[in-house]
Amino acid sequence: MGAKMIIRPAAEHDAEALAAIYGHAVLHGFGTFETTLPGAAEMDRRRRVVLEHGLPYRVAEEGGRVLGYAYASVFRPRPGYRFTAEDSVYVAPDAVGAGVGHALLTEVLTACEAMGLRQIVAVIGDSGNAASLALHRRLGFTDAGAIRDAGHKHGRWVDIVLMQKALNGGGTRDPDKPGLTLGGGQPAFK
DSSP states (O other): OOOOOOEOOGGGGHHHHHHHOOOHHHHHHHOOOSSOOOOOOHHHHHHHHHHTOOOOEEEEEETTEEEEEEEEEESSSSGGGGGEEEEEEOOOOGGTTTHHHHHHHHHHHHHHHHTTEEEEEEEOOOOTOHHHHHHHHHTTOOOEEEEEEEEEETTTTEEEEEEEETTTGGGGGGGGGGGSSSSSSSOOOO
């Protein structure tokens, strides 16, 4: 990694790179329980859905190459969950351990906090996913539980680990009170 890494909003032209990075995780990892490779068009559709909700979707780029991506998505669709989002982070295999995930997730967390969100949740595939668990802990996430044998992939049962991080004081105050910037009392995201 020679050139300077930049973090920027993901764009339509990133779809092939997103599909390649995610495809590796689908085929070889447990960070996603998806088993069929989505193509570039599907990855771009997913990116647009995130953006339609006003949530951040970022890529890390170095020398014109996308090294990874991260985004926040709607945690649950019901209105009571509107101040909570879920993060996702994927890094190209040859860029793991180079700080890409940390830089991406930091940027997504900053954007979520600026939106007025109160909680960010990580649903980490595989309790043995040491890199993702360590990344989230370094950024202040705490363990919130695990669901054992939640999925079956690559011939084995796989857990999911739940982690969370409070933003903007978390649940210590009412999010609808003045002083918290949510766009005049509107939901935190569309």
